[in-house]
Amino acid sequence: MRRRPVDSRSVRSVGWSDGTLELEYVNGYVYRYLDVPQPTYAALLAAPSIGAYVNKHIKPHYEFREV
Template sequence: MRREHLDSSCVRSAGYDPAEGELEVEFVGGSVYRYLAVPEPVYRALLAAESHGRYLNREIKGRYGYRRI
């Protein structure tokens, strides 16, 4: 999955697979998580957010299943 670089202190990049509804997030520390059944507008809002980390914590973590890859 191709990820977009994000200018963030905690999120290095994020990518989205619309066919699967999967959001992939790479953190600055190097870990990568794939969030499941995420609607595309949520991904687009993450990219547009003033604070990517804050948006991720508020709108994605705890709302969608995930796995570390």
């Protein structure tokens, strides 16, 4: 999946395709979050703090897998 770099202290890059959100963290780990709607991805990109958005709106609500 193509990811785009983001300005964050915890997330290096993000990508989204067909409901799968892929996050590359600064520690090098990559996770895929499943069934994430496109508006949630758009809100993530627009968030003032990507890390805080991930912790509040992504991690507690979507199943994930390490890549």
